[in-house]
Amino acid sequence: MKKFLALILAVAMIASVSMLAACSGSGDSKSGSGKDAKGDSSDKEKLTMATNAYFPPYEYYEGEDIVGIDVDVAKAIAEKLGMELEIVDIEFDSIIAGVQTGKYDMGMAGMTVTEERKQSVDFSDSYATGIQSIIVKEDSAITSIDDILADGAEYKIGVQLSTTGDIYITEDLGDAAASRVTEFQTGNDAVAALASGKVDAVIIDNEPAKSYVSAASGLKILDTEYVAEDYAICFSKDNTELKDKVNGALKELIADGTVQKIIDGYIKAE
Ligand code: GLN
Numbered sequence: 001m002k003k004f005l006a007l008i009l010a011v012a013m014i015a016s017v018s019m020l021a022a023c024s025g026s027g028d029s030k031s032g033s034g035k036d037a038k039g040d041s042s043d044k045e046k047l048t049m050a051t052n053a054y055f056p057p058y059e060y061y062e063g064e065d066i067v068g069i070d071v072d073v074a075k076a077i078a079e080k081l082g083m084e085l086e087i088v089d090i091e092f093d094s095i096i097a098g099v100q101t102g103k104y105d106m107g108m109a110g111m112t113v114t115e116e117r118k119q120s121v122d123f124s125d126s127y128a129t130g131i132q133s134i135i136v137k138e139d140s141a142i143t144s145i146d147d148i149l150a151d152g153a154e155y156k157i158g159v160q161l162s163t164t165g166d167i168y169i170t171e172d173l174g175d176a177a178a179s180r181v182t183e184f185q186t187g188n189d190a191v192a193a194l195a196s197g198k199v200d201a202v203i204i205d206n207e208p209a210k211s212y213v214s215a216a217s218g219l220k221i222l223d224t225e226y227v228a229e230d231y232a233i234c235f236s237k238d239n240t241e242l243k244d245k246v247n248g249a250l251k252e253l254i255a256d257g258t259v260q261k262i263i264d265g266y267i268k269a270e
Contacts, residue, residue: 050104052092057266126230158190158199165203
């Protein structure tokens with residue numbers, strides 16, 4: 001009986017070992033070189049891009065993939081530089097710190113160039129422009145930023161934490177900001193708070209604003225813009241070499257129309 005058990009165990013072990021061998025062998029069955037099935041992609045230097053993938057159409061999820069303008073521009077840059085792009089999705093609020101400490105090579109997230117951010121990171125040339133716009137309920141009495149900033153006004157404002165919408169309105173409202181501005185982790189949360197009446201307006205970049213408003217009902221974007229801004233890629237101040245390389249690739253991609261073509265593929269002219 002013992003012998004029989006030992007035999008079964010031995011057969012089972014041989015079976016599992018050969019299954020393992022079959023699995024691990026599948027990748028190099030063609031070349032036998034030990035490289036992965038994708039050929040020599042693992043030889044390429046990695047380019048890690050930190051983003052926050054809740055900012056359509058610049059970065060958003062399509063199933064499990066992160067897609068969008070920034071993703072396509074970054075892929076085109078990586079291709080020109082012969083690098084392998086790796087995208088990491090983190091809180092918007094953590095991108096600059098992650099780039100500063102060298103955890104990520106660059107930050108690309110519809111990020112606006114501001115003087116304050118320039119103290120912490122370096123920016124590439126700008127590849128797109130944005131506008132801080134104001135979303136309100138369709139029947140709102142708010143018609144422009146002046147109504148929000150008027151003396152005695154008490155409107156509550158929702159923003160995405162640490163974005164320029166947050167920074168500008170907090171600055172403009174001064175002391176009143178503490179009671180009137182609510183910071184949400186995502187733009188989506190801010191818009192949900194507007195829809196449920198917790199805030200009276202949301203200040204956010206115009207392109208995500210459009211997609212949030214079209215996905216909800218009873219909301220509109222005011223015609224008047226709050227602030228116009230430039231989007232760029234950020235780098236550690238210690239990595240000017242990479243910034244210069246990326247800028248070189250970006251210049252070519254702007255000059256040959258690739259960047260505009262990518263943008264037009266996501267943003268239809270009105
Ligand atoms: N453009 C805004 C900023 O840089 C918002 C970017 C974002 O939410 N991804 O602050």
